Amino acid sequence: FTFIDEGICTGGNVLVHCFAGRSRSVTVILAYLMKKHQMSLQSAMSLVRSKRPQIAPNAGFISQLVNFEKSLQGAVEQGQRTLQSN
Numbered sequence: 580f581t582f583i584d585e586g587i588c589t590g591g592n593v594l595v596h597c598f599a600g601r602s603r604s605v606t607v608i609l610a611y612l613m614k615k616h617q618m619s620l621q622s623a624m625s626l627v628r629s630k631r632p633q634i635a636p637n638a639g640f641i642s643q644l645v646n647f648e649k650s651l652q653g654a655v656e657q658g659q660r661t662l663q664s665n
Contacts, residue, residue: 580611601633606640610647620648 586593597603605627612623628634636644 580615583611584615600631601635602637602640605631605634606636606644609636609644613644613648613651617651620644 583593583595595604595607608627609620609623612618612626613620616623618626624634
């Protein structure tokens with residue numbers, strides 16, 4: 580995600596692409612939005628779909644994104660518990 584961040588921070592544009600622009604590249608962007616902007620998978624999908632209606636991440640990628648979302652939620656919950664105990 581550093582490459583995307585650097586492009587955005589310098590005022591540039593970042594192109595993330597794959598052959599069809601429907602699954603692999605979309606999965607990268609969804610994961611980026613989930614991690615960097617604390618978006619749920621559903622919110623990220625809605626945002627990306629509003630810009631590119633033909634997105635269609637494959638079932639395996641969706642499964643990985645669901646697991647990624649759970650891991651992100653777990654990290655947030657762990658951080659909240661740490662803050663509460665201090």
